[in-house]
Amino acid sequence: MTGEVPASGPATVVGPRPFRAIVGSTMRSILGRRRTLLVLLFLAVPILLALLARSLPGGAGQQEAVIGILDSLVVRVVLPLVALLIGTAVIGAEVDDGTIVFLLVNPVARWEIVAAKLLVAEVVTLLLVVPVTALTGAILVAGDPSVSSSIATGFAAGVAVGAAVYVAIFVAMSVLTSRALVLGLGYVLIWEGFLASLFAGTRNLSVREYTLSIAQQVAGVDLTAGQAIAWELAVVMSIVVFLAAVAIAIRRLASFSITGGG
Amino acid sequence: MTGWPTAGGPGRREKADLSRLSGVPVELVGVSRWYGNVVAVNEITFSLTPGVTGLLGPNGAGKSTLLSMIAGLLPPSTGVVAVDGRPAWRDPSIYRRVGLVPERENLPGYLTGRGFVEYAARLHRMPDPRGSAAEAVRAVALEDAADRSISGYSKGMRQRIKVAAALVHDPAILVLDEPFNGMDPRQRLHMMGLLRSMASEGRTILFSSHILEEVERLGERILVVVAGRLAASGDYREIRRLMTDRPHNFTVRSSDDRRLAAALLTEESVFGVEVGSSGLAARSADYGGFARSIALIARSAGVSLFEVVPTDESLESVFSYLVRR
Numbered sequence: 001m002t003g004e005v006p007a008s009g010p011a012t013v014v015g016p017r018p019f020r021a022i023v024g025s026t027m028r029s030i031l032g033r034r035r036t037l038l039v040l041l042f043l044a045v046p047i048l049l050a051l052l053a054r055s056l057p058g059g060a061g062q063q064e065a066v067i068g069i070l071d072s073l074v075v076r077v078v079l080p081l082v083a084l085l086i087g088t089a090v091i092g093a094e095v096d097d098g099t100i101v102f103l104l105v106n107p108v109a110r111w112e113i114v115a116a117k118l119l120v121a122e123v124v125t126l127l128l129v130v131p132v133t134a135l136t137g138a139i140l141v142a143g144d145p146s147v148s149s150s151i152a153t154g155f156a157a158g159v160a161v162g163a164a165v166y167v168a169i170f171v172a173m174s175v176l177t178s179r180a181l182v183l184g185l186g187y188v189l190i191w192e193g194f195l196a197s198l199f200a201g202t203r204n205l206s207v208r209e210y211t212l213s214i215a216q217q218v219a220g221v222d223l224t225a226g227q228a229i230a231w232e233l234a235v236v237m238s239i240v241v242f243l244a245a246v247a248i249a250i251r252r253l254a255s256f257s258i259t260g261g262g
Numbered sequence: 263m264t265g266w267p268t269a270g271g272p273g274r275r276e277k278a279d280l281s282r283l284s285g286v287p288v289e290l291v292g293v294s295r296w297y298g299n300v301v302a303v304n305e306i307t308f309s310l311t312p313g314v315t316g317l318l319g320p321n322g323a324g325k326s327t328l329l330s331m332i333a334g335l336l337p338p339s340t341g342v343v344a345v346d347g348r349p350a351w352r353d354p355s356i357y358r359r360v361g362l363v364p365e366r367e368n369l370p371g372y373l374t375g376r377g378f379v380e381y382a383a384r385l386h387r388m389p390d391p392r393g394s395a396a397e398a399v400r401a402v403a404l405e406d407a408a409d410r411s412i413s414g415y416s417k418g419m420r421q422r423i424k425v426a427a428a429l430v431h432d433p434a435i436l437v438l439d440e441p442f443n444g445m446d447p448r449q450r451l452h453m454m455g456l457l458r459s460m461a462s463e464g465r466t467i468l469f470s471s472h473i474l475e476e477v478e479r480l481g482e483r484i485l486v487v488v489a490g491r492l493a494a495s496g497d498y499r500e501i502r503r504l505m506t507d508r509p510h511n512f513t514v515r516s517s518d519d520r521r522l523a524a525a526l527l528t529e530e531s532v533f534g535v536e537v538g539s540s541g542l543a544a545r546s547a548d549y550g551g552f553a554r555s556i557a558l559i560a561r562s563a564g565v566s567l568f569e570v571v572p573t574d575e576s577l578e579s580v581f582s583y584l585v586r587r
Contacts, residue, residue, distance in 0.1 A: 021384035
């Protein structure tokens, strides 16, 4: 039909899958952003606060205070906000500035794009929040016989699961809307921070509750004054929410429409 | 030249009927697209065969919407947009055959020009991404700047690096949205030569522009889109003739508008005069003839001419004439 067009049909496709190329490009874009610096500053806060708490007189021997710092500072604030900043950066930044078009006009399966982007966001977020949680916990419990040392491990485990779920949610949000950062912030502050914990029923739909439930199970210490949801439920719900978010992101990216040139 | 079905036709609101497609590189059948209540593209039908086709129209006519649909980035509200006989929407495999140069200038600033093109090559699973990228960069004559960060690129350089990225997989179909924007005359000439030579290799090339002269110099065929409708399509000479044959309006100021108006009415090529407060408005079918003869007419009528201004030489008026035609 077109004669001797040297078009590359499927036969010439011999290069490696583009997964690695997308991962590499996404890493570079994240590391080059000012937002990433903000995340690092943010992560220093719980560590500094833990050091401060231990250096004050009477800073030892209060298990409730230790749990309080890890729950209200790390689980409520640092974890979701770091996941938000990283999770909305991997696809959301490209949606915002329009460069997503250069990724979409390629014969790349949409699931592969989402998988590569999600992998970067998950790895970066986990590498940031889990060590910070473990370190903050370790500083708070170290050499204090009156505080269970398993609390640090428990919170680190819970935060790892929570981070994985949050990141998937924020990646999906950034494909669904161009205002993912603002909406994500609203979700963290209003739903996770306030509404979800009001009733027993809504607790089942809160990533913070999954985090605490798993932390409590791993630590073997009551962290929630008996309010936590069952750890089995937390695990199942974490998987369900994660998979649902990934499925939504892939579906949405497959029919992502771009209008004109701007 | 293949057939160019005209726009409009009986309203085709039924679901995509793929059996009507003929399998040419690009085909649109009864395509409309609206955003809410705003119609951006209205019942457009055409097909593209190898060669260069220019998509001409004023800003906001729906050119970008059309190109987005052809590039599989936007679903038509009704009708079918097909590439190689298959609907373009939700089918990433079309990009093996299609290269797109979008209009937007934002590019990943953390990459070098070469890195950007190489990334495109890897996304296309080219066997030798480096080699393909180097070749594409050479094709757009950007070797000197290729290893600099894109964030420092000029408008013209951005255009060219986008073209390089779209060329890297040797596409049979190339779609370019306002590719000459921001280019200086020399770059423009080079790009036109590049597109022409790619077309001579049997590729199907569609580019949009709101500048008649660009389309005239490059497009063997022209599609004119105005207000979402296909106003004209076919050979550019034919369309050029339609554009020059239309009536032209002039505003004339003179020492005696009334006397001049009476004299003008005896002229064959003038078919309307009107005397108003701002001067004399005249309509003529012959642009060059009117400009030449008015001086003679004025002199023999004993009237001094102060000013003769063509009032509707904007592209928009040319377009709106084509639509009303």
